[in-house]
Amino acid sequence: MKSASASALFAGPFALATLSVPDGPAFPALVTADAQVVDLRAAFGDEALSIRSLLETWDTAAERLTALAGDSAQERRPLADFRVHAPVEPRQVFQSGANYRQHVIDLHVAHRDPSDDRSEEERRAEAAEIMDRRANEDLPYVFIGLPSAITGPYDDVVLPSWAEKPDWELELVAVIGRPAHQVTVAEALSHVAGYTIANDLTDRATVFRRDMPQIGTDWLRSKNAPGFTPLGPWIVPAESVADTDDLRLVLKLNGETMQDETTKDMIFDVARMVSYASQTARLLPGDLVLTGSPAGNGMHWGRLLRDGDVMDGSITGLGAQRTHCVAEAS
Structure with a gap:
């Protein structure tokens, strides 16, 4: 059984998780800052409760959860006794591309057309100009992912036999708590339950x-293999996350730091991403808005994922995930 350790900390008094015991069903849980678990089915008196159904009543559930976190009489068990799954099963996954300035510049250089004989400096200048124009025109890039690609934060990642260049992309995720459709940037964060x-x-x-x-990008093929989106370990309520514009993202590959950047490098912040997605789609409780990945991907380092690799990803106040890469038999 794969479990979390007590050292995986998060901001605030509690977070939400989906856990299980061996051979048992997954259940919604409140995890306290000292790594204790409250079974929310028992606390809410609802055996059918899930994290998504909690998010559907987030305006009232949040207050009750805060009270539970501070109730020392509530029955609790150590987090180490449980397996940690992806914290929520979303209906929709909105993914953001080209949202960290340095990352986009690096990819622009790495994906050079063989016929482009300009210098790296010229191509970097071109990418920087494109980023400035996008920011000024307020045009984020959002596409759709599949919930079936989601896996737990400590589960093995199977590298498909057909994937020639599998790469990592650590990202901050906003979890929707209130339906959002055509909301303004000023309103957007009030629809986010946590991160x-x-x-x-x-x-x-x-x-x-x-x-x-000429067809362009193929996100189905490149991003949606089963398990290609390790998620979690938990959802930290938005009230516990001090400043989404200054969170540090760190990804290590076999112990070596590959990504180390803060959300200050985002071209479009969380509020703008949520607002933009809502202009077209109706965002529902439990939906995910991935906000893009910073510089330091495998294409930049010239080192892609292989069988046996271990990825450790962390974001300020949100905990950490660890996944092992396993090659699919050809």
Whole structure:
């Protein structure tokens, strides 16, 4: 059984998780700052309760959860006794591309057209100009992911036999708590219940269609293999996250730091991403808005994921995840 350790800390008095015991069903849980677990089915008197159904009543549930976290008489068990799953099963996953300035510049250089004989400095300047224009025109880049790609924060990541260039992308995730449709930037964060961590894996070799490049990107193929989105370990309520504009994201590969950046490098902040997605779609409780990944991906380092690799990802106040890469038999 894979479990979390007491050293995986988070901001605030509690977080929400989905846990299980061996051979038992997954259940919604409140995890306290001292790594104790309250079974929310018993606390709420609802055997059918899930994290998503809690988020659907977030305006009232949040106050009750705060009270539970401070109730020392509530029955609790150590977190180490449980397996940690992805904290929520979303209906919709909204993914953000090209949202960290330095990351986009690095990718622009790494994905150079073979016929482009300009210097790296010229191509970096071009990418910087594109980023400035996008920011001024307020045009984030959002596409749709599949819930079936989500896996737990400590589960193995299976690298498909067809994936030639599997890459990591650590991301801050906003978890929706109130339905949001055509909300303003000023209103957007009031629809966010909390935040979690995702590693949005991408097979770089299949991002662009080979048969007809004019079609553009192929996100189904490159991003949505089963388990390509490790999520969690928990959802930390928004009230406990001090400043989403200054959170540090760190991803280590086999102990070596590959990504180390703060959300200050975002082109579009969380509120703008949520607002933008809501202009087209109706965001529902439990939905995820991934906000993009900073510089330091495998394409930058010239080192992609392999069988046996271990990824450790953390974000300030949200805890940490650890996943092992396992090659799929060809």
